[in-house]
Amino acid sequence: MTGIENAQRSRGELGRRVARRREELGLSRETVAERCGLTPGYLAYVEENPAYLSHGAVAQLADALQTTPGVLHGTEPPQQRAPESAGGLPEPLSSQRCLDLIARGGLGRIAFVVPGDAAPTVLPVNFAVHNDTIVFRTAPYGVIAQHTHGHVAFQVDAIDPDRYEGWSVLVTGRTHWISDPLELREIRKVRGIRPWAGGERDTYLKIVPTRISGRRIPPATATGDTTSAATTERGDRGVGEGAET
Numbered sequence: 001m002t003g004i005e006n007a008q009r010s011r012g013e014l015g016r017r018v019a020r021r022r023e024e025l026g027l028s029r030e031t032v033a034e035r036c037g038l039t040p041g042y043l044a045y046v047e048e049n050p051a052y053l054s055h056g057a058v059a060q061l062a063d064a065l066q067t068t069p070g071v072l073h074g075t076e077p078p079q080q081r082a083p084e085s086a087g088g089l090p091e092p093l094s095s096q097r098c099l100d101l102i103a104r105g106g107l108g109r110i111a112f113v114v115p116g117d118a119a120p121t122v123l124p125v126n127f128a129v130h131n132d133t134i135v136f137r138t139a140p141y142g143v144i145a146q147h148t149h150g151h152v153a154f155q156v157d158a159i160d161p162d163r164y165e166g167w168s169v170l171v172t173g174r175t176h177w178i179s180d181p182l183e184l185r186e187i188r189k190v191r192g193i194r195p196w197a198g199g200e201r202d203t204y205l206k207i208v209p210t211r212i213s214g215r216r217i218p219p220a221t222a223t224g225d226t227t228s229a230a231t232t233e234r235g236d237r238g239v240g241e242g243a244e245t
Contacts, residue, residue: 019047021065026216035064088218095212098169102156111153128193134207148175167216171209178204
């Protein structure tokens with residue numbers, strides 16, 4: 001690997017650390033950009049591309065993300081909080097904040113009941129968010145496709161065990177098979193709906209939320225958004241339930 005390739009790889013890893021740390025804190029790009037004097041668009045570019053940043057810019061980003069330049073560069077481990085040092089108090093998240101946190105998709109867990117089983121089944125799936133619904137692919141004759149008709153629960157989280165902080169979002173709603181040709185054509189354009197597991201997984205399903213809730217445990221030293229998040233809309237958002245397809 002050449003020196004140029006090494007530099008590009010290092011910059012790309014820095015951007016991923018910035019994005020991961022921002023999401024751990026539950027901060028929007030707009031908030032972080034305002035704190036460190038960047039535009040939200042350029043911060044998005046930094047997170048998604050191997051962009052060059054000056055030492056001063058990295059220091060400002062580190063300050064905005066309550067960490068150090070070394071942690072962002074990957075040259076030092078995240079500072080660990082002693083177990084006896086309590087983190088922040090759990091804060092409820094508004095339904096819109098929950099949707100913002102899971103908007104990039106990724107890996108979630110779907111919970112449903114298989115008839116005859118004594119307890120719910122919980123399985124991981126790769127998902128995307130499209131028009132405020134959870135969309136994922138599965139095998140047409142698999143356990144998910146066969147037993148998720150009706151109400152299900154869907155959970156996503158981001159946890160930093162070293163810092164005793166993170167967030168969790170829980171969505172409950174109805175699962176619908178996506179069979180309309182026009183809707184399928186639109187859904188197939190959505191990035192991120194690509195299962196890790198191999199095999200035939202061309203059945204598209206969506207979860208239409210009826211309730212969205214979440215909470216986060218912020219860093220003990222968090223300021224700014226910690227206060228605003230605690231005073232924003234609390235509780236869950238109920239949305240209309242549609243008929244099953």
